[in-house]
Amino acid sequence: MIERSSSHLVLIPSYNPGIKVYDTVRAACAHWAPVWIVVDGSTDGSAEGLQALTAELPGLRVIVLSSNRGKGGAVLQGIDLAAATGFTHVLTMDSDGQHPADQIEKFMAVSMQHPDAMILGTPVFDASAPQLRVQGRRLSNAWANLETLWAGIDDSLFGFRVYPIAALQRVMRHQPWMRHFDFDPEAVVRLCWDGVTPINLPAQVRYYRREEGGVSHFNYVRDNILLTWMHLRLLVEFTVRLPVLLYRRLMPICRLQFKSSRR
Numbered sequence: 001m002i003e004r005s006s007s008h009l010v011l012i013p014s015y016n017p018g019i020k021v022y023d024t025v026r027a028a029c030a031h032w033a034p035v036w037i038v039v040d041g042s043t044d045g046s047a048e049g050l051q052a053l054t055a056e057l058p059g060l061r062v063i064v065l066s067s068n069r070g071k072g073g074a075v076l077q078g079i080d081l082a083a084a085t086g087f088t089h090v091l092t093m094d095s096d097g098q099h100p101a102d103q104i105e106k107f108m109a110v111s112m113q114h115p116d117a118m119i120l121g122t123p124v125f126d127a128s129a130p131q132l133r134v135q136g137r138r139l140s141n142a143w144a145n146l147e148t149l150w151a152g153i154d155d156s157l158f159g160f161r162v163y164p165i166a167a168l169q170r171v172m173r174h175q176p177w178m179r180h181f182d183f184d185p186e187a188v189v190r191l192c193w194d195g196v197t198p199i200n201l202p203a204q205v206r207y208y209r210r211e212e213g214g215v216s217h218f219n220y221v222r223d224n225i226l227l228t229w230m231h232l233r234l235l236v237e238f239t240v241r242l243p244v245l246l247y248r249r250l251m252p253i254c255r256l257q258f259k260s261s262r263r
């Protein structure tokens with residue numbers, strides 16, 4: 001029996017995930033408690049299927065939203081509830097079996113050592129990964145690194161991460177964005193702007209074929225437009241924030257040089 005954490009929670013946003021969701025939840029529960037899954041207006045019967053699983057998995061809680069709010073919208077619902085229950089950190093992971101549940105303890109342990117940081121998965125792809133997705137993320141990573149003045153984000157899009165809840169609530173609450181596939185990249189950029197340090201750890205990612213139960217809701221046209229719009233918004237805000245970001249980045253270097261010149 002796994003000891004139940006009172007500070008760190010696994011949170012799985014889920015929308016019509018296919019059969020892999022049951023193994024995903026079982027695997028997460030084998031490595032952590034508690035595990036919450038947010039069923040985001042799914043129409044595939046997974047709400048009932050997951051509710052039934054709670055009988056055998058005591059660490060599992062199923063939160064059902066009546067209509068689809070998008071990945072970020074579901075995460076926001078989850079973290080608001082988690083904060084109200086006393087949790088301070090969430091590990092987010094996909095509901096479709098692509099993320100490595102066996103890395104949960106490691107990510108949580110690093111988060112407990114560095115509670116002010118966000119722990120970001122760096123995807124380790126195998127031969128199952130479509131080249132278009134692998135190469136495509138380079139562009140988003142380049143923009144995210146520019147927008148944060150190279151604060152240390154290895155991957156802007158990967159959803160296997162531990163977030164400090166209060167910081168994430170702060171960046172999400174006062175704006176309508178980050179509710180869909182713009183959630184993961186915008187979260188890292190805004191959290192960096194807020195002074196949250198990224199710590200990167202490798203994590204395996206699997207792409208399942210349709211016959212194996214693989215499901216993707218990523219729409220190349222719709223979601224690339226969404227991501228381009230997101231980076232445009234972030235770039236405009238970046239130019240406004242640039243003096244502060246430069247000051248923050250250069251001050252420690254200037255201080256160090258000043259100290260060594262006095263020795």
Ligand SMILES: Nc1nc2c(ncn2[C@@H]2O[C@H](COP(=O)(O)OP(=O)(O)O)[C@@H](O)[C@H]2O)c(=O)[nH]1
Binds near residue numbers: 069
């Ligand atoms: N709550 C919620 N989660 C979503 C939605 N779309 C995607 N997700 C989550 O985001 C993960 C990644 O989305 P997915 O469709 O698998 O895209 P891909 O892995 O990038 O091809 C999924 O496994 C879900 O956990 C949504 O509309 N609502």
Ligand SMILES: [Mg+2]
Binds near residue numbers: 094096098215216
């Ligand atoms: Mg997926």
